[in-house]
Amino acid sequence: MDYLKSLLELIKSKGEISEDNIIILSLEEIVSIWNRGDVVKSYPYKQHHIYTSDTMIEQNQKIKKIIDNTDFLKDVISCLEKLEEDGEIKFLSINNEKKLIKDINYLNSPEDKIYLKFTKTAKRMYGSPKFIENPPQIIWGDIKIPIPHGSRQFCVCRVLFNKKIDEIVSWDEIMEEIIGGEDFKKNDWRTVYDAVCAVNKKVKEKTGKNIFRTSRKSFSRTA
Numbered sequence: 015m016d017y018l019k020s021l022l023e024l025i026k027s028k029g030e031i032s033e034d035n036i037i038i039l040s041l042e043e044i045v046s047i048w049n050r051g052d053v054v055k056s057y058p059y060k061q062h063h064i065y066t067s068d069t070m071i072e073q074n075q076k077i078k079k080i081i082d083n084t085d086f087l088k089d090v091i092s093c094l095e096k097l098e099e100d101g102e103i104k105f106l107s108i109n110n111e112k113k114l115i116k117d118i119n120y121l122n123s124p125e126d127k128i129y130l131k132f133t134k135t136a137k138r139m140y141g142s143p144k145f146i147e148n149p150p151q152i153i154w155g156d157i158k159i160p161i162p163h164g165s166r167q168f169c170v171c172r173v174l175f176n177k178k179i180d181e182i183v184s185w186d187e188i189m190e191e192i193i194g195g196e197d198f199k200k201n202d203w204r205t206v207y208d209a210v211c212a213v214n215k216k217v218k219e220k221t222g223k224n225i226f227r228t229s230r231k232s233f234s235r236t237a
Contacts (some may be wrong), residue, residue, distance in 0.1 A: 017047065017048060017089060017093060018093045018096060018097070019146055019219060020047040020092075021047060021090075021093045021097070022097060022102060023098075023222060024039065024043065024044070024047055025037055025039065025103065025130070027222075028223055034131075035131060035132065036106065036129060036131050037103075037129070037130050038126050038127050038128070038129055038131070039127065039128045040124065040126065040128075041077075041081055041121060041123065041124050041126045041128075042077055042124035042125070044090055045077050045080050045081065045124070048080065048086055048089060048090070055081060068100045077124045078122075078123075078124065081121065081122060081123070081124065084134060087118055087119050087121065089141060090118055091115055091118050092118070094115050094118075094128075094130070095115055097135035098115070101133055102132070102133065103130045103131065103132055104133045105128075105129075105130050106129040106130050106131060107128075107129045108127070108128055108129070109126060109127055110127075110129060115174070122186055138156050138157075139153070139154050139155040139156070139221050140154075140155035140156075141155055142154075142237060143172040143225060143237055145172070146150065147168075147172065149163070150162070150163045150168050152216075152225065154217075154220075154221060154225075154237075157220050157221055159216050159220050161213070161216075163228065165209075165214045166192050166205065166206075166208075166209035166212075167212055167216075169191040169192045169209070169211055170188055170206070170209045170210050170226075170233075171213060172191060172235070173187060173188045173191050174188075174226060174235050176237060178235075179234070179235050179236070179237065180227075180234050180235070180236075181235070182232050182233070182234050183205075183232065183233050183234060184231065184232050185202075185203040185206040185231045185232065185233070186198070186203075187206065188206045188209075188210075188233070189203075189206050190207065191201055192205070192206070203230065207228065207230065207231075210233050211228065213225065213226065214226050214228070223236070223237070224236060225237060
Protein backbone atom coordinates (compact mmCIF):
# COMPACT_ATOMS: atom_id res chain seq x y z
CA MET A 15 0.00 0.00 0.00
CA ASP A 16 1.79 3.15 -1.24
CA TYR A 17 0.04 5.47 1.18
CA LEU A 18 1.08 3.30 4.14
CA LYS A 19 4.74 3.49 3.05
CA SER A 20 4.47 7.24 2.49
CA LEU A 21 2.97 7.79 5.93
CA LEU A 22 5.73 5.76 7.59
CA GLU A 23 8.37 7.73 5.67
CA LEU A 24 6.75 10.97 6.84
CA ILE A 25 6.82 9.75 10.45
CA LYS A 26 10.49 8.73 10.17
CA SER A 27 11.39 12.11 8.66
CA LYS A 28 10.13 13.90 11.76
CA GLY A 29 13.04 12.89 13.95
CA GLU A 30 15.18 10.19 15.47
CA ILE A 31 13.72 6.68 15.43
CA SER A 32 13.54 6.28 19.18
CA GLU A 33 10.86 5.18 21.60
CA ASP A 34 11.65 8.32 23.63
CA ASN A 35 11.02 10.67 20.72
CA ILE A 36 7.42 11.86 20.42
CA ILE A 37 6.37 12.49 16.83
CA ILE A 38 3.80 15.20 16.08
CA LEU A 39 1.95 15.16 12.77
CA SER A 40 -0.51 17.81 11.66
CA LEU A 41 -3.41 16.89 9.40
CA GLU A 42 -2.00 19.33 6.86
CA GLU A 43 1.20 17.26 6.64
CA ILE A 44 -0.75 14.04 6.21
CA VAL A 45 -2.92 15.60 3.50
CA SER A 46 0.24 16.31 1.48
CA ILE A 47 1.06 12.61 1.10
CA TRP A 48 -2.55 11.42 0.88
CA ASN A 49 -2.99 13.60 -2.17
CA ARG A 50 0.49 12.67 -3.47
CA GLY A 51 1.71 16.22 -2.90
CA ASP A 52 -0.59 17.81 -5.47
CA VAL A 53 -2.37 20.03 -2.97
CA VAL A 54 0.07 21.00 -0.26
CA LYS A 55 3.03 22.84 -1.75
CA SER A 56 4.88 26.12 -1.41
CA TYR A 57 3.59 28.93 -3.53
CA PRO A 58 5.88 31.80 -4.53
CA TYR A 59 4.85 35.31 -3.67
CA LYS A 60 5.99 38.78 -4.61
CA GLN A 61 7.15 41.59 -2.41
CA HIS A 62 4.68 42.89 0.17
CA HIS A 63 3.17 39.37 0.27
CA ILE A 64 1.10 39.75 -2.87
CA TYR A 65 0.45 36.11 -3.70
CA THR A 66 0.14 34.52 -7.11
CA SER A 67 -3.22 33.34 -8.45
CA ASP A 68 -3.45 30.44 -6.00
CA THR A 69 -3.53 32.31 -2.68
CA MET A 70 -2.90 30.82 0.73
CA ILE A 71 -6.60 31.15 1.50
CA GLU A 72 -7.44 29.08 -1.56
CA GLN A 73 -4.78 26.59 -0.55
CA ASN A 74 -6.23 26.22 2.93
CA GLN A 75 -9.67 25.72 1.44
CA LYS A 76 -8.31 22.85 -0.66
CA ILE A 77 -6.75 21.26 2.41
CA LYS A 78 -9.95 21.65 4.38
CA LYS A 79 -11.94 20.04 1.56
CA ILE A 80 -9.73 16.95 1.70
CA ILE A 81 -10.00 16.71 5.48
CA ASP A 82 -13.77 16.80 5.13
CA ASN A 83 -13.53 13.85 2.72
CA THR A 84 -14.60 10.73 4.63
CA ASP A 85 -12.15 8.57 2.69
CA PHE A 86 -9.19 10.65 3.85
CA LEU A 87 -9.89 10.20 7.56
CA LYS A 88 -10.64 6.50 7.03
CA ASP A 89 -7.28 6.08 5.29
CA VAL A 90 -5.44 7.84 8.11
CA ILE A 91 -7.11 5.65 10.73
CA SER A 92 -6.51 2.46 8.74
CA CYS A 93 -2.81 3.20 8.18
CA LEU A 94 -2.12 4.20 11.78
CA GLU A 95 -3.88 1.06 13.02
CA LYS A 96 -1.79 -1.05 10.64
CA LEU A 97 1.48 0.59 11.74
CA GLU A 98 0.55 0.03 15.38
CA GLU A 99 -0.45 -3.58 14.68
CA ASP A 100 2.92 -4.17 12.96
CA GLY A 101 4.74 -2.84 16.00
CA GLU A 102 6.14 0.21 14.19
CA ILE A 103 4.47 2.94 16.25
CA LYS A 104 2.48 3.57 19.40
CA PHE A 105 -0.44 5.98 19.02
CA LEU A 106 -0.57 8.45 21.93
CA SER A 107 -3.24 11.09 21.46
CA ILE A 108 -4.92 13.75 19.32
CA ASN A 109 -4.17 17.34 20.32
CA ASN A 110 -2.89 15.88 23.62
CA GLU A 111 -6.48 15.03 24.55
CA LYS A 112 -8.29 12.16 22.81
CA LYS A 113 -6.56 8.80 23.16
CA LEU A 114 -8.11 6.59 20.47
CA ILE A 115 -7.16 6.35 16.80
CA LYS A 116 -10.83 6.21 15.83
CA ASP A 117 -11.29 9.72 17.27
CA ILE A 118 -9.50 10.99 14.17
CA ASN A 119 -12.94 10.73 12.56
CA TYR A 120 -13.93 13.91 14.41
CA LEU A 121 -11.01 16.09 13.29
CA ASN A 122 -11.71 18.97 10.93
CA SER A 123 -8.81 21.41 10.99
CA PRO A 124 -5.40 21.38 9.20
CA GLU A 125 -3.86 22.37 12.54
CA ASP A 126 -5.18 19.29 14.39
CA LYS A 127 -2.23 17.23 15.57
CA ILE A 128 -1.63 13.52 16.09
CA TYR A 129 0.91 12.41 18.69
CA LEU A 130 2.72 9.08 18.46
CA LYS A 131 6.09 7.45 19.04
CA PHE A 132 8.10 4.48 17.85
CA THR A 133 7.78 1.31 19.87
CA LYS A 134 10.39 -0.99 21.35
CA THR A 135 9.55 -3.57 18.70
CA ALA A 136 9.92 -1.18 15.76
CA LYS A 137 12.51 -2.37 13.26
CA ARG A 138 15.70 -0.35 13.47
CA MET A 139 18.58 0.22 11.10
CA TYR A 140 22.00 0.00 12.76
CA GLY A 141 25.50 -1.25 12.03
CA SER A 142 26.67 -2.02 8.51
CA PRO A 143 24.43 -3.73 5.94
CA LYS A 144 25.39 -7.17 4.68
CA PHE A 145 24.29 -9.37 1.81
CA ILE A 146 23.32 -12.97 2.48
CA GLU A 147 23.06 -15.29 -0.54
CA ASN A 148 20.89 -18.02 0.97
CA PRO A 149 18.19 -16.95 1.30
CA PRO A 150 19.23 -13.88 -0.71
CA GLN A 151 18.61 -10.70 1.25
CA ILE A 152 20.22 -7.50 2.45
CA ILE A 153 20.22 -7.30 6.24
CA TRP A 154 20.65 -3.89 7.88
CA GLY A 155 20.10 -4.06 11.62
CA ASP A 156 16.58 -5.44 12.14
CA ILE A 157 15.60 -4.73 8.55
CA LYS A 158 15.62 -7.43 5.86
CA ILE A 159 15.26 -6.71 2.16
CA PRO A 160 14.67 -9.84 0.00
CA ILE A 161 16.53 -10.04 -3.32
CA PRO A 162 15.37 -12.47 -6.05
CA HIS A 163 17.76 -15.41 -6.32
CA GLY A 164 19.78 -15.55 -9.54
CA SER A 165 18.46 -12.18 -10.68
CA ARG A 166 20.44 -9.20 -11.96
CA GLN A 167 19.84 -7.56 -8.59
CA PHE A 168 21.38 -10.64 -6.94
CA CYS A 169 24.50 -10.27 -9.13
CA VAL A 170 24.73 -6.56 -8.32
CA CYS A 171 24.70 -7.31 -4.60
CA ARG A 172 27.19 -10.20 -4.92
CA VAL A 173 29.73 -7.96 -6.66
CA LEU A 174 29.28 -4.71 -4.74
CA PHE A 175 29.13 -6.30 -1.29
CA ASN A 176 32.48 -7.94 -2.00
CA LYS A 177 33.97 -4.46 -2.35
CA LYS A 178 34.90 -1.90 0.29
CA ILE A 179 32.69 1.09 0.96
CA ASP A 180 33.31 3.80 -1.67
CA GLU A 181 35.36 1.43 -3.85
CA ILE A 182 34.35 2.17 -7.43
CA VAL A 183 33.21 -0.73 -9.60
CA SER A 184 32.80 -0.51 -13.37
CA TRP A 185 29.56 -1.69 -14.96
CA ASP A 186 31.33 -4.37 -17.02
CA GLU A 187 32.55 -6.20 -13.93
CA ILE A 188 28.94 -6.56 -12.76
CA MET A 189 27.83 -7.49 -16.29
CA GLU A 190 30.35 -10.34 -16.33
CA GLU A 191 28.73 -11.67 -13.16
CA ILE A 192 25.26 -11.36 -14.69
CA ILE A 193 25.99 -13.29 -17.92
CA GLY A 194 28.88 -15.44 -16.69
CA GLY A 195 31.41 -14.11 -19.20
CA GLU A 196 32.55 -11.20 -21.33
CA ASP A 197 30.20 -11.65 -24.29
CA PHE A 198 28.28 -8.40 -23.93
CA LYS A 199 27.92 -5.12 -25.77
CA LYS A 200 29.03 -1.65 -24.75
CA ASN A 201 25.46 -0.38 -24.50
CA ASP A 202 24.60 -3.14 -22.00
CA TRP A 203 25.69 -0.75 -19.23
CA ARG A 204 22.04 0.27 -18.97
CA THR A 205 21.09 -3.25 -17.85
CA VAL A 206 23.49 -2.93 -14.92
CA TYR A 207 22.40 0.61 -14.12
CA ASP A 208 18.72 -0.40 -13.96
CA ALA A 209 19.52 -3.36 -11.68
CA VAL A 210 21.52 -1.17 -9.28
CA CYS A 211 18.69 1.38 -9.16
CA ALA A 212 16.17 -1.40 -8.50
CA VAL A 213 18.14 -2.54 -5.44
CA ASN A 214 18.46 1.06 -4.25
CA LYS A 215 14.68 1.49 -4.54
CA LYS A 216 13.99 -1.62 -2.44
CA VAL A 217 16.44 -0.56 0.26
CA LYS A 218 15.19 3.03 0.33
CA GLU A 219 11.58 1.88 0.76
CA LYS A 220 12.59 0.07 3.96
CA THR A 221 15.31 2.38 5.33
CA GLY A 222 14.95 5.78 3.67
CA LYS A 223 18.51 5.51 2.30
CA ASN A 224 20.24 4.42 -0.88
CA ILE A 225 22.81 1.68 -0.40
CA PHE A 226 24.68 2.21 -3.70
CA ARG A 227 26.09 5.34 -5.28
CA THR A 228 25.43 5.48 -9.00
CA SER A 229 26.79 7.13 -12.09
CA ARG A 230 26.06 5.97 -15.62
CA LYS A 231 28.79 3.34 -15.78
CA SER A 232 30.30 2.99 -12.32
CA PHE A 233 28.98 2.22 -8.86
CA SER A 234 30.02 1.98 -5.23
CA ARG A 235 28.60 1.12 -1.84
CA THR A 236 27.61 3.95 0.49
CA ALA A 237 27.41 1.76 3.61
